[in-house]
Amino acid sequence: MSTPPLRKDAAQNRHRIIETARRYVDDGKSLQLNDVARTASIGVATVYRHFPTPEALLETVALPTIEKLLRRAEHSLAEDDPWTALREFLAAAIETMLTDPAVPPVFAAATDALEVTGDCKRRLATAFAELLARAHAAGVIDPGITESDMIPLMCGVAYAANIQSTLDPTERATLGLRYLDLLLTGLHRP
Amino acid sequence: MSTPPLRKDAAQNRHRIIETARRYVDDGKSLQLNDVARTASIGVATVYRHFPTPEALLETVALPTIEKLLRRAEHSLAEDDPWTALREFLAAAIETMLTDPAVPPVFAAATDALEVTGDCKRRLATAFAELLARAHAAGVIDPGITESDMIPLMCGVAYAANIQSTLDPTERATLGLRYLDLLLTGLHRP
DNA sequence: CCTTGAAACGGATGACTCATCCGTTTGTGG
DNA sequence: CCACAAACGGATGAGTCATCCGTTTCAAGG
Numbered sequence: 453m454s455t456p457p458l459r460k461d462a463a464q465n466r467h468r469i470i471e472t473a474r475r476y477v478d479d480g481k482s483l484q485l486n487d488v489a490r491t492a493s494i495g496v497a498t499v500y501r502h503f504p505t506p507e508a509l510l511e512t513v514a515l516p517t518i519e520k521l522l523r524r525a526e527h528s529l530a531e532d533d534p535w536t537a538l539r540e541f542l543a544a545a546i547e548t549m550l551t552d553p554a555v556p557p558v559f560a561a562a563t564d565a566l567e568v569t570g571d572c573k574r575r576l577a578t579a580f581a582e583l584l585a586r587a588h589a590a591g592v593i594d595p596g597i598t599e600s601d602m603i604p605l606m607c608g609v610a611y612a613a614n615i616q617s618t619l620d621p622t623e624r625a626t627l628g629l630r631y632l633d634l635l636l637t638g639l640h641r642p
Numbered sequence: 643m644s645t646p647p648l649r650k651d652a653a654q655n656r657h658r659i660i661e662t663a664r665r666y667v668d669d670g671k672s673l674q675l676n677d678v679a680r681t682a683s684i685g686v687a688t689v690y691r692h693f694p695t696p697e698a699l700l701e702t703v704a705l706p707t708i709e710k711l712l713r714r715a716e717h718s719l720a721e722d723d724p725w726t727a728l729r730e731f732l733a734a735a736i737e738t739m740l741t742d743p744a745v746p747p748v749f750a751a752a753t754d755a756l757e758v759t760g761d762c763k764r765r766l767a768t769a770f771a772e773l774l775a776r777a778h779a780a781g782v783i784d785p786g787i788t789e790s791d792m793i794p795l796m797c798g799v800a801y802a803a804n805i806q807s808t809l810d811p812t813e814r815a816t817l818g819l820r821y822l823d824l825l826l827t828g829l830h831r832p
Numbered sequence: 833c834c835t836t837g838a839a840a841c842g843g844a845t846g847a848c849t850c851a852t853c854c855g856t857t858t859g860t861g862g
Numbered sequence: 863c864c865a866c867a868a869a870c871g872g873a874t875g876a877g878t879c880a881t882c883c884g885t886t887t888c889a890a891g892g
Contacts, residue, residue, distance in 0.1 A: 459838095459839060459840065459887085459888060459889080460887095460888070460889090461839095461840070461841085461887065461888070462839075462840060462841090462888095465840085465841085484878080484879085485879080485880080486878070486879065486880080487878090489842090494841085494842080495840095495841055495842030495843065496842070496843070496879090496880075496881090497840095497841070497842055497843075497880085497881075497882085497883095498840075498841055498842065500879095500880065500881080501840075501841085504880095560805060562807075594824070597824075600806075601821075603805075604801075604802040604803070604805040604806060605802050605821060605824075607801065607802060607805060608798035608799055608800075608801045608802030608803075608805075608821070609798055610798075611794075611797065611798045611801045611802075612794040612795050612797060612798030612801075613794070615750060615793075615794040615797055615798075616790075616794060617752075631791075631795060631798070633828075634784070634787075634795075634825060634828040634829060635824060635825060635828055636828070637827070637828035638823075638824040638825055638826070638827035638828035638829075639824060639827075639828075649858085649859060649860080649867095649868060649869065650858095650859070650860090651858070651859070651868095651869070651870085652859095652868075652869060652870090655869085655870085674849080674850085675850080675851080676849070676850065676851080677849095679871090684870085684871080685869095685870055685871030685872065686850090686851075686852090686871070686872070687851085687852075687853085687854095687869095687870070687871055687872075688869075688870055688871065690851065690852080691869075691870085694851095833892105834891105834892085835890100835891085835892080836889105836890095836891090836892105837888105837889100837890100838887105838888090838889095838890105839886105839887085839888075839889100840885105840886085840887075840888085841884105841885080841886065841887080842883105842884100842885090842886095843882105843883105843884105844881105844882095844883100845880105845881085845882085846879105846880100846881090846882105847878105847879085847880090847881100848877105848878080848879075848880105849876105849877085849878075849879095850875105850876085850877075850878095851874105851875100851876090851877105852873105852874085852875090852876100853872105853873095853874085853875100854871105854872105854873100855870105855871100855872105855873105856869105856870080856871085857868105857869085857870065857871095858867105858868085858869075858870080859866105859867095859868075859869085860865100860866095860867090860868095861864105861865095861866095861867105862863105862864085862865090
């Protein structure tokens with residue numbers, strides 16, 4: 453279960469691969485391992501050894517961003533007003549999904565299938581559940597809404613904003629926040 | 643610009659291809675033309691001649707469903723109350739997207755890129771624009787919302803419902819309508 | 833500094849998918 | 863019945879994918 457310490461050259465290669473993959477993701481290119489290998493001037497087998505599938509590589513690329521969101525979520529837990537806390541976190545989530553193209557596919561995938569980010573995603577879900585529970589307790593949100601509604605809905609909002617492929621990422625993020633507002637208006641109980 | 647009448651055997655093959663593709667779509671399989679050809683016991687080249695790309699085949703599969711939705715839209719135009727009319731149409735759209743897996747990718751694609759359904763989709767957009775304009779005129783909807791917001795938002799709602807891959811299509815449709823309601827609550831001005 | 837074994841490397845390769853080309857067959861109007 | 867255009871279909875070359883295995887590199891112990 454423990455990770456044996458990585459050899460120096462291996463660590464470096466791994467790093468190069470992730471860097472290259474990050475560039476691919478940002479450019480909207482699909483992660484083809486053979487292709488990434490060639491670009492990074494690294495043997496194909498090496499890439500496959502580090503990342504058995506494109507999904508695993510994508511997860512690894514997305515991990516730092518998701519961890520950052522997790523910290524933001526934990527920060528939101530400190531906020532007093534339950535509605536503000538929830539709203540703040542959801543806005544952060546949307547912004548994250550629209551800013552980093554590596555994130556949406558990871559969020560949309562079933563958590564169980566995630567080798568790398570599964571744990572992080574579960575902790576995110578826990579934090580979110582807590583925020584939602586508080587909102588419910590305070591009666592400021594539609595009582596019929598559950599966590600397993602909210603996550604897909606968030607992905608849906610991000611998806612909607614992402615369809616506007618002509619817009620640049622910043623504009624898309626703004627649009628996403630606007631769409632989130634619409635949704636939240638529908639959910640808010642004053 | 644006109645379609646020269648199709649030879650009898652050609653028409654039959656075309657029909658067989660579409661039928662097979664429909665089964666693929668319903669089973670959630672991706673449309674690989676070579677594969678469809680083998681399943682339909684038709685030469686690969688024949689399939690490619692009728693449908694140069696998987697997208698074209700998918701569009702053709704989706705066309706009847708989209709045409710049906712168009713008729714529903716025109717029917718909604720006859721409804722007096724602008725809010726009811728809009729709502730009715732949007733519900734029909736969501737239901738369509740969640741019932742027929744061929745539709746969402748077609749709706750999400752840029753209309754200009756659609757050889758087969760482009761025209762149909764444009765007429766749908768026109769009808770929808772009319773419904774939206776009436777709602778705006780009556781002041782029953784968020785004045786900031788435009789057609790180019792609504793279409794992605796609809797796709798987003800459908801996407802959200804579709805993420806629940808464990809549910810069967812009927813349940814997903816119900817869920818989608820619920821999500822639509824949330825969104826509409828956010829948009830409605832009483 | 834040298835040895836040695838484990839760890840990591842990388843590219844050649846076979847399996848697989850894709851889409852086109854072209855020789856053959858089939859339908860149809862005269 | 864003929865002739866020709868229309869349509870057919872499978873063989874094939876281009877391209878992608880992921881594995882295998884012979885070679886190289888690292889680092890711990892002498």
